[in-house]
Amino acid sequence: MVTTQPVPHLLLRTDSGYRRLLLTGSNCWTIGRSEDNNFVLPDRWISRNHAMLQFMENGEFYLIDLGSRNGSFVNDRRVSIPVTLNNGDRLTFGQTELEFYCPAPKPLDDDDSEKSEARDFTATATLHIRRLISVLVIDIRNFTVLTRQLDEKVLSEMIGTWFRHAGDIIREHGSWVDKYIGDAVMAVWIHGTQEVSDDEMLRIMKALSAMHKMTSDLYNLYPLPFPLRIGAGINTGYAMVGNTGSGDRPDYTALGDTVNAAFRLETSTKQIGKDVAVGKST
Numbered sequence: 105m106v107t108t109q110p111v112p113h114l115l116l117r118t119d120s121g122y123r124r125l126l127l128t129g130s131n132c133w134t135i136g137r138s139e140d141n142n143f144v145l146p147d148r149w150i151s152r153n154h155a156m157l158q159f160m161e162n163g164e165f166y167l168i169d170l171g172s173r174n175g176s177f178v179n180d181r182r183v184s185i186p187v188t189l190n191n192g193d194r195l196t197f198g199q200t201e202l203e204f205y206c207p208a209p210k211p212l213d214d215d216d217s218e219k220s221e222a223r224d225f226t227a228t229a230t231l232h233i234r235r236l237i238s239v240l241v242i243d244i245r246n247f248t249v250l251t252r253q254l255d256e257k258v259l260s261e262m263i264g265t266w267f268r269h270a271g272d273i274i275r276e277h278g279s280w281v282d283k284y285i286g287d288a289v290m291a292v293w294i295h296g297t298q299e300v301s302d303d304e305m306l307r308i309m310k311a312l313s314a315m316h317k318m319t320s321d322l323y324n325l326y327p328l329p330f331p332l333r334i335g336a337g338i339n340t341g342y343a344m345v346g347n348t349g350s351g352d353r354p355d356y357t358a359l360g361d362t363v364n365a366a367f368r369l370e371t372s373t374k375q376i377g378k379d380v381a382v383g384k385s386t
Contacts, residue, residue, distance in 0.1 A: 112165065112206040114143070114157075114195070125202070127165065131282075131357055133157045135197060136170075149174050149198030153268060158186075158284055161359065165189045165206060168284050171264030174198055175257065184251070184260040186284055236295040237358055238308055238340040238386065239366035240279075242270070242315055243288035245333040245374075253329045262326045263287065269318050277311035278304075282357055290366070292345075292358045300340055300386075312336055312380070337369030339383035 114125040125143050127133060133142040138152040145154075151172040158166045166186045169176040176183045177196040189195075193204045244250070244266070251259060267289065271281045274291040283290040293308060295301075316334055323331040341362035369381040 110207045112159075112204075115203040115205060116145075117201065127157065127159065127206075131159045134170075136172075145197060145200050147198040147200045150200060154197050155183075156267075156284070157189075160283070161357075165204070166284070167195065168267060169260055169264040170268045171261050171266075172197070173261075175260060182256060182260060184256050185263055185286055233345060234342055235345045236298065236300070236340070237343050237345060237362060238293045238295065238300060238304070238338065239343075239358065239363050240274075240291045240293075240308060240312065241288060241337045241366045241370040242291075242312070242334050243286075243336075243370060244319065245335055246330070247287035250329070250332075258326055262322060262328070265325070266319065266322060270315060273311055273314045273318060277307045277314070279308075279311070288370070290363070292363075294345060305386075308338065312338075333379070335370055335373040335378075336380045337366045337371070337373065337382075338380065338386050339363075339366035339369055340386040341365070341383070 112127040114127065116123045116125055125133075130142070134153065134156050135141055135143045135145060135150075136152050136154040137145060137147065137150045141153065151170070151174070153170050154172040155170055155176045156168045158168060160166065165188070167176060167178060167183055167189055168186045169183045174197075178187055178189065179194050180196070189204045189206070191204070191206050195202045195204055244263075254262070267284055270289045274281050274289070279291045279293045281289050282292050291311070293304060295304060315336075319332045319334050322328065339362055341360075343358045343360035343362040345358045365383055369383055373379060373381045
């Protein structure tokens with residue numbers, strides 16, 4: 105039997121009834137009071153850039169608090185690090201409540217299966233192309249130790265601020281953040297030729313340097329038990345790159361061995377006692 109995925113969405117209760125906020129056409133949706141968010145919530149208890157939802161390749165949705173003043177809550181529990189959402193979870197931002205829905209697949213009639221497969225094939229063929237990319241993976245050192253020593257509210261604000269500033273830094277240096285995972289971010293640069301220019305690599309290194317400084321500066325902003333450091337892996341190679349966003353809101357994602365190798369390089373820095381590991385082709 106063929107199945108199809110129902111549309112995942114957030115359900116917002118308003119004075120005029122319920123409103124569905126569709127989680128489609130992108131891999132990432134921002135929530136906040138500011139007009140530049142995907143979902144604008146006019147609640148004075150909500151921060152301008154409050155939280156973010158991210159869709160992962162394995163089909164899971166993550167909620168990430170962006171250092172909001174009053175916090176983000178899932179089923180009345182404050183979010184301190186990115187958390188996986190389950191169907192029916194209740195999300196609270198300020199005084200606004202939403203419900204997250206990502207129902208199980210429903211059976212699809214045989215008559216519709218060929219049309220559905222054709223649409224999926226066309227979308228895949230249209231949106232994905234093999235490109236030369238550089239991947240930067242950065243994580244916070246000793247984050248597990250930090251979570252044990254830090255108040256949950258301070259931890260939530262600190263990691264949210266780190267994620268938000270990381271996104272700003274990466275964009276300023278010509279890339280985008282493809283993933284926010286636990287205490288790590290992954291950024292991707294798409295190269296326009298068959299090789300990486302010196303200027304392009306310099307931008308990546310400047311982004312890494314800015315990330316290092318931003319992370320160190322958090323020690324002066326929050327009552328942390330020790331100064332923060334980062335580790336990084338950088339890898340260059342070919343990968344399948346797709347744009348799942350719209351014309352005015354492009355949303356790229358990259359898949360393949362080049363991406364996986366960048367994560368392995370970042371992990372290796374802990375084993376070799378270095379802050380940065382770079383792939384041979386970079």
